[in-house]
């Protein structure tokens with residue numbers, strides 16, 4: 001399977017269209033648009049941009065043409081307007097009332113990965129995990145194989161400290177370039193992100209635009225074999241070709257979230273079109289007709305029952321954003 005086969009892999013299906021400003025005439029644009037080359041869309045439905053395929057619209061969606069375009073836009077933006085980056089929406093519930101302010105989607109112009117040093121890759125924030133892992137494999141760079149198993153972008157897994165199969169982004173990140181909420185472009189070393197399990201200290205509204213990763217020398221054939229093993233293991237254990245949001249809850253200290261959900265009797269449980277996966281009980285699914293509200297309600301039902309029965313308070317791993 002190539003990365004283009006993954007459901008929700010929106011950035012890699014970008015049609016490369018000429019930048020345009022598709023502005024809702026009734027509403028004032030979030031910034032003066034003169035010279036802005038990317039697409040600016042008012043009341044932009046976001047469901048098609050996220051794996052769950054649910055949720056409302058962004059007040060504004062900005063798809064920058066390149067880094068300069070993004071910087072110009074951010075410099076012009078009023079500080080009081082909220083801004084949020086969107087990757088492939090593989091760890092996201094967009095609430096049904098939509099997202100206030102501006103959602104910035106880094107697509108094809110940011111989907112690059114290249115070798116820039118000794119066992120070092122520099123990757124645009126829109127590059128998918130599989131693109132990064134494949135580029136590392138072709139260059140004989142090991143330790144990045146686990147990114148093959150994370151169906152999001154560099155921006156998403158740098159923020160989330162994405163991890164799998166015993167490794168996480170904290171182990172391989174050298175530094176990242178970030179546009180801060182005030183529009184300043186800064187380079188943050190990995191230590192500044194104060195990584196912990198599926199968490200970074202990146203401020204809300206900060207947008208990762210690129211990242212440098214470090215691996216170790218390896219044989220491309222061995223690296224490729226490890227990536228294949230990871231792909232097969234995921235295929236067997238996760239509901240990949242479904243409308244989902246990845247792991248719903250963080251694993252609590254000393255146990256697995258899926259086990260607690262399973263023991264609370266939720267395997268396959270349905271609620272208003274949302275369902276707990278039969279295959280992996282830490283995955284919630286949209287079976288077709290669910291709203292984001294229904295998915296979130298199901299998650300809260302699980303949290304309540306698990307807490308009542310075990311005293312363990314499950315913490316959401318999926319990011320939930322927007323107005324209810």
Ligand SMILES: Cc1cc2nc3c(=O)[nH]c(=O)nc-3n(C[C@H](O)[C@H](O)[C@H](O)COP(=O)(O)OP(=O)(O)OC[C@H]3O[C@@H](n4cnc5c(N)ncnc54)[C@H](O)[C@@H]3O)c2cc1C
Nearest residue numbers: 085087088089090091152153155156157162163164208246
């Ligand atoms: C089938 C499946 C399997 C998964 N398996 C794993 C796994 O093994 N390990 C794992 O860690 N995760 C896994 N996930 C979850 C998900 O892929 C990761 O969390 C991934 O890092 C999210 O990336 P994204 O680009 O899709 O981010 P999104 O879902 O679009 O966003 C997630 C968060 O990151 C922020 N963000 C996105 N881009 C940027 C940016 N450029 N700058 C700043 N912030 C940004 C968003 O604002 C949001 O807060 C899985 C998901 C699915 C659907």
